Ligand SMILES: [Zn+2]
């Protein structure tokens with residue numbers, strides 16, 4: 437086993453053109469108690485990684501390695517680790533640790549834990565040859581998905597699934613999706629499998645075409661009015677100016693869920709146009725492990741189609757630049 441590995445780190449957060457990511461040699465991490473180490477095979481590229489690199493998301497640790505959609509093979513068990521065996525293919529997700537004792541953890545809401553840790557923000561993630569995970573936070577991955585298809589499920593899929601639950605879509609209801617990247621194209625398929633009519637609003641022509649190919653009822657411009665009132669809507673684009681049109685598109689009693697970790701400012705709302713008639717506006721913050729287990733079971737049941745665009749691991753900076761410029765259709769993944 438070599439002592440050093442190649443890993444990307446966020447050096448100085450800023451616009452991607454200034455090269456905030458560096459590829460460095462780092463010590464191969466050793467798994468601690470009840471942790472396991474994986475050899476990374478694929479790591480998905482999430483918009484959160486871009487927010488971190490560009491400084492929209494404040495760094496929580498210097499020179500952290502991003503990446504929280506990690507598909508790897510267990511190659512070393514830490515002391516007392518019993519859940520996995522060497523050779524298992526597992527997923528390392530965003531939620532890396534919760535305290536287990538705060539008022540949120542003890543009431544089934546560990547996504548709101550007061551002292552959580554997140555992969556690729558507080559602890560090193562998967563833009564590297566190896567990563568370490570607490571065994572209780574890793575996922576078994578469904579059979580029938582290759583590494584590139586399954587990686588985007590680990591954040592894009594899970595967070596989108598929680599957003600869909602929070603959006604309170606009735607069975608067979610009318611769902612609006614604003615922004616259509618990695619998370620949205622997975623979430624749309626879950627809604628369609630439950631009989632929803634899905635309307636997609638996005639500026640990219642390729643994304644509109646992908647939406648229609650996956651079975652969306654309509655696809656229009658980013659702030660277009662959908663052809664019918666919506667029971668529920670999810671805002672995936674990190675664009676606060678889309679909140680008013682998305683609220684205006686809701687039927688009476690409808691719900692708009694904002695899925696992202698970062699959103700540009702929301703303009704002034706008009707009570708009558710945007711909130712009255714019992715419309716609900718809410719956010720989505722991380723996820724519980726149960727959300728992840730439920731989603732992965734559902735993904736296997738309905739056999740989601742994941743549109744993944746592979747990049748070599750040593751081109752992670754190019755993948756993030758393309759994501760920022762809307763040049764990725766579906767989800768970008770880094771392949772070791
Ligand atoms: Zn807690």
Ligand SMILES: [Zn+2]
Pocket residue numbers: 482483484485504530591592
């Ligand atoms: Zn993510």
